[in-house]
Amino acid sequence: MSDTESELVFETVLDAPPEKIWRALTIPEYRDRWLRKPDDVSVHLETVNANSLLTYRWKERNEESLVTIELTPHENGGTGFRLTHAPLVIPAAANSNETAPTMLRAA
Amino acid sequence: MSETEIFKALADPTRRAILERLAGAEMNATDLRAGFAITQPAMSQHLAVLRGAGLISERREGRYSHYRIARDGFAPLHDWLGRYRDFWPSRIDNLKDLLREMDQ
Numbered sequence: 001m002s003d004t005e006s007e008l009v010f011e012t013v014l015d016a017p018p019e020k021i022w023r024a025l026t027i028p029e030y031r032d033r034w035l036r037k038p039d040d041v042s043v044h045l046e047t048v049n050a051n052s053l054l055t056y057r058w059k060e061r062n063e064e065s066l067v068t069i070e071l072t073p074h075e076n077g078g079t080g081f082r083l084t085h086a087p088l089v090i091p092a093a094a095n096s097n098e099t100a101p102t103m104l105r106a107a
Numbered sequence: 108m109s110e111t112e113i114f115k116a117l118a119d120p121t122r123r124a125i126l127e128r129l130a131g132a133e134m135n136a137t138d139l140r141a142g143f144a145i146t147q148p149a150m151s152q153h154l155a156v157l158r159g160a161g162l163i164s165e166r167r168e169g170r171y172s173h174y175r176i177a178r179d180g181f182a183p184l185h186d187w188l189g190r191y192r193d194f195w196p197s198r199i200d201n202l203k204d205l206l207r208e209m210d211q
Contacts, residue, residue, distance in 0.1 A: 005188065010199060014206060064114065
């Protein structure tokens with residue numbers, strides 16, 4: 001880990017089609033079963049692009065962060081799963097000069 | 108310094124880019140601003156926010172200020188990252204288990 005690293009990325013391949021994973025991520029009864037969030041965290045579904053991209057807004061006491069999950073279908077029936085957890089800024093915008101589409105706090 | 112202050116400082120893409128640039132070496136404000144499409148006052152303000160959050164330190168040398176990463180200042184962020192570095196792999200395992208149990 002570098003000293004200025006400020007986000008976490010996890011990647012894996014899931015043995016299920018994107019539509020099924022999507023239900024596990026977005027239907028609250030399913031989500032609660034795998035997520036088991038800490039008691040002091042509240043989670044809100046923030047942006048959605050069905051079956052491919054979602055963001056949970058992650059509130060923990062005073063800190064807010066974003067959990068972004070990207071799903072990529074594979075030809076063999078599996079699905080690429082990429083989870084990014086970062087403070088405040090949509091990671092895709094971090095290296096551009098454009099205003100991030102979802103800034104949680106104004107500077 | 109609290110995680111909250113650090114998160115606020117990191118909320119801005121320009122400030123994140125400044126930190127990336129400083130990760131390599133100490134720089135003065137003029138060199139630091141090269142390549143950024145922002146004014147000198149705007150850069151000063153970003154540097155002030157980063158200093159306020161304890162993420163960079165300033166060293167004066169004559170007319171010039173030099174900036175560098177304040178390594179200790181990242182400790183709360185590293186604590187936060189460490190918490191979730193342990194958290195997510197177990198959750199992804201839970202998700203795999205759930206997918207096996209779910210109907211198609």
